[in-house]
Amino acid sequence: MKVARFYAPGDIRIEEAPEPTPGPDELKIKVHNCSTCGTDLKIFRFGHHHIDPPRVIGHEIAGEVVEVGSNVDGWTTGDRVQVIAAIPCGECPDCKRGWMTICPNQVSMGYHFDGGFAEYMIVPHAVLKVDGLNRIPDGLSYAEASVAEPFACVLNGQELAGVGSGDTVVVVGAGPIGCLHVRLARARGAESVYLVELSKQRLEMAAALVKPDAAICAAPMLDPASRSSADLDPVEEVLRLTDGRGVDVVITAAAAGKAQEDGLKMAARRGRISFFGGLPKDNPIIACDSNLVHYRELTIVGANGSSPAHNKKALELIATGAVPVEDLITHRMPLDGVLDAINTVASGEAIKVTIEP
Template identity: 70%
Template sequence: MKVARFYAPGDIRLEELAEPQVSAGEVKIRVRNCSTCGTDVKISRSGHPNMTPPQVMGHEIAGEIVDVGDGVEGWAAGDRVQVIAAIPDGTCPDCLAGRQTVCPHQLSMGYQFPGGFAEFMIVPREVLRVDGLNRIPEGLGFAEASLAEPLACVLNGQELARVGAGDVVVVIGSGPIGCLHVRLARARGAARVILVDLNADRLKKAADLVKPDLAIASESTDPVAAVLEATSGRGADVVITAAASGAAQEQGLLMLARRGRLSLFGGLPKDHPTITVDSNLVHYRELTIVGVNGSSPAHNKEALELIASGAVPVTDLITHRLPLDEVLEAIEIVARGDGIKVTIEP
């Protein structure tokens, strides 16, 4: 079978490997869609400390079961499934306390286990142990189901930031994650959603799709002043930084209303991980700053339902569908920002 394997930064190879065979406690699937994301770009250029090369990449996975190992119950060949990416151990103190997203022993598809840039793959027993294999609802396509993984991360972020009815929400960054944040905020009852991006062309493409109440191109407009003007000086209840930008995080803090919440959704480069925070601003305005790290198996299940019900539409966010042979081009499309979601169809 054909796979895309990471060897080193700048060295991702399309290879032929023997088709994997299922063992006890495992499930084998034919991958129908594995979508790409900014993390794939980072891996392709810089590698990842948790990755042991050579490794088959891809972690936004949906497919069809073709074989079931001994001891696996409730699944059969032909079942359509979505696979979690981040795998908690389910037994540590954090997991037992309901904090699976920060499990210190977390493993991941496409990192420790071969991922979805392949024609076939094994869903390991570690995924099944934490109920991380999800049945795709009837009528939902594989491509759309593969977007449950990034939406699950967005869902975790908005839960932590307590996005709810009547909120004014600012999303900084109009990439695929930013677009999902806009749509989920609406589904959670936000009164107004404002989308901000440095790149005016990218912002327009995203805004034409997700229709925020206001789009602010921060390359030519002071985004803090624009948000304050749009809210009659009050500021936003929630600001979500869906961009790897320290400047965006600092601006986000200045956009907040009293008791506002800043979600640091996008991580910063390891060589520039710090920002300047006005502690008195946080203190006197009773602001909250929250971090976000991935998603839990339960978030994946809920994300699938949100997509299937139409509460968070995703079909129009899929701008490119490419075969596995073109996975390197897919990653470059993501890097250039020429599309929203780019999915691979092995």
């Protein structure tokens, strides 16, 4: 079979490999779709401290069961399934309290286990143990099901931020995660959703799909006096749109410290700011105006991945049409096009790129 293996930063190879055989506590699936994300780009450029190469990467996985281990119950060949990416242990104090997203023993598909950039792969016992293999609802494509994993992370973030009926929401970052945040906020009853993005091209592409109530291009300006209506200070524009009040929820779906700093300034009294996108490990410190937090009674929340339960709920929301994702998949490529897919993600020309082995 064909696989895409990571060997070192800048070195991903399309190779032939023997088909894997599942152990008694495992399943084997034929991968139909494994979608790409910004993390794959980071791995390609910099590697990852949890990856001991060579490793088959890819963690947004949907496929078909083709072989079932002798000790595995409840699954049969032909079952259509989606696989969680982040795998909690299910046994530590945090997991037992229901906090599986922050399990200190968490491992991941495509990092600790071979992932989905392959024609076939093994679903390890660690996934099955925590109920992390999910049936794809009838009528939902494999490609759509593969988006359930990043969408599950979005769901976790909005639950933690308490996005709900009547809220005014700002989403900073118009990549696939930002687009999912816009759609989920609407599905959760938000009154208005604004989308902020540095890249005009990406903003226009995303706004055409998810149709935010306002699309704000926050491109840096060399000459503020000559700025156009498309080049706005995002804080000023958000305050203008809300008559100076600010918004109830800010979601920073971008790996930028400035986005987090601006988020504090955009928030209304009793506002919630979700630091959804992590910052580079060599520059994780931001300037936080503590008095804004103090006097406005702001809440800042983090968001780290998703739980198995979030993946199940994400599949349900996609399948019912509450949060459609099919139109966000702008590019489909074969397995030997993984490098092209990663380059397309890097270029900003796509919303979501999926690999179809």
